[in-house]
Amino acid sequence: MKIAIASGKGGTGKTFVSTNLFWVAQYAGKNCVLVDCDAEAPNVGEFLKGEKQSQEDVTQLIPVINQDACVFCGKCYEYCNYNAIFYLPERKMIQLTEELCHSCGACVVACKHGAITEKVKKTGTITKFQYAPNATILETRTEIGTASSVPIIKKGIKAIEPNQLALLDAPPGISCPFIATVESVDFVLLVTEPTPFGLNDLKLSVETLQKMQIPHAVVINRSGLGNQESYNWLKEQGIEILLEIPFDKEIAKIYSEGKMLSEVNETYRNQFLLLLEKIISVRKEPLS
């Protein structure tokens, strides 16, 4: 089973929830993996220290234009859907903007003059850490200057073994990296805080997941903060709240020290265990 832990915006406690869920999963003896899919800013490693096992590069093919062989026919420019080719025929100028290139290969096919070849460019890494005998962490990380983290996220998800319970710490927002993370999961746990900003982003996430027809439910973090609007809206929508984590100075202190709440506090350990069991049971009875 694959479970994504997501939030419409950063700073809601998504990584706090995903690391604690992972911690209780390994504590309960499950064969599990936590994939840090927030490839532009992975931070699971700040809370869970594992032993590095391997690292794999993620690469993409980037076109290289040979100005000497180019006859400035403009075909590659026409074929490129991503505006990655800058073309000024009257000045005999053609140039690639690597950051915009999606490595689709269309320009290579288009050029009938042998003026375009391809080079390999490193765009990111997938690093595997062993956290416990039954638990691994996969960290996806983009290289600085890489336009899209999507291929790196996809490669990280592909590295999940078939018999593992997979928890995916999703990138914030609802853009392509989020879609790439949730498109193959069985369930999405949305972490939100009960504030007007939190509700606004929650609505966008829910709308996206409804369109994708992915079962989802909510964890309210920092409950007691803000107002009742989020609760009322979730009730209207028939979306279940699986856990509420109070706005508590002690929890914030534990988190800021990089400790696992589930490890140091038995009450929360049991609550996260229960949360995990509830999500796993969704397979039989979808929540929404």
Ligand code: SF4
């Ligand atoms: S590989 Fe695709 S995206 Fe990149 S420059 Fe060529 S046509 Fe454009």
Ligand code: SF4
């Ligand atoms: S298709 Fe080839 S020859 Fe034509 S402009 Fe592009 S690089 Fe030059």
